[in-house]
Amino acid sequence: MGQKDSSxxxxxxxxxxxxxxxFSAPKKFPNEFHPFxxxxxxxxxxxxxxxxxxxxxxxxxxxxxxxxxxxxxxxISCNFYPxxxxxxxxxxxxxxxxxxxxxxxxxxxASEGFAFQNLKNETQVLALTDNIIIFPGYLLEFLTNGKYxxxxxxxxxxxxxxxxxxxxxxxxxxxxxxxxxxxxTFTSEAYFKNYLSLF
Ligand SMILES: [Fe+2]
Numbered sequence: 001m002g003q004k005d006s007s008x009x010x011x012x013x014x015x016x017x018x019x020x021x022x023f024s025a026p027k028k029f030p031n032e033f034h035p036f037x038x039x040x041x042x043x044x045x046x047x048x049x050x051x052x053x054x055x056x057x058x059x060x061x062x063x064x065x066x067x068x069x070x071x072x073x074x075x076i077s078c079n080f081y082p083x084x085x086x087x088x089x090x091x092x093x094x095x096x097x098x099x100x101x102x103x104x105x106x107x108x109x110a111s112e113g114f115a116f117q118n119l120k121n122e123t124q125v126l127a128l129t130d131n132i133i134i135f136p137g138y139l140l141e142f143l144t145n146g147k148y149x150x151x152x153x154x155x156x157x158x159x160x161x162x163x164x165x166x167x168x169x170x171x172x173x174x175x176x177x178x179x180x181x182x183x184x185t186f187t188s189e190a191y192f193k194n195y196l197s198l199f
Contacts, residue, residue: 021075
């Protein structure tokens with residue numbers, strides 16, 4: 001929180017975040033996470049993949065399913081929004097942004113405060129839910145040249161005195177790949193650079 005040199009989070013954002021992923025060897029994560037990574041991670045990823053593939057199979061985007069199988073891996077962003085004195089802050093707990101992912105999946109539903117830009121370009125509040133939430137990220141917009149827009153979203157201050165958690169799975173290009181989609185060829189790193197230029 002308050003980190004000045006984050007490449008993808010604003011200094012004013014009021015959350016602590018850590019990331020687990022399949023892109024680093026499990027032993028590189030703290031010991032506390034090893035049982036989870038050994039026993040539960042793979043099952044969770046398989047479930048997230050099946051949710052995403054269900055949607056991909058129903059989207060009229062030629063080649064997307066093959067791209068997903070060849071290029072996509074997962075990370076989870078685990079976010080803790082502590083109680084705050086709202087007077088310290090600006091309007092939002094988390095600034096409006098789009099995610100780097102093809103899709104973002106909230107496996108545990110959404111706590112109060114999540115809001116998004118709807119099709120009328122109004123900010124719409126998502127009701128508290130235990131249902132799984134999935135929405136498109138910037139990779140889908142990038143691959144389809146803007147035909148499918150990434151969902152802009154933010155976290156509002158509905159109750160600054162209540163702490164908040166979110167667990168977001170991101171489907172991302174695996175590192176160090178040369179990727180082909182339709183008539184374009186690009187590296188994973190070029191994609192990430194393109195995304196970070198939004199900030
Ligand atoms: Fe996000």
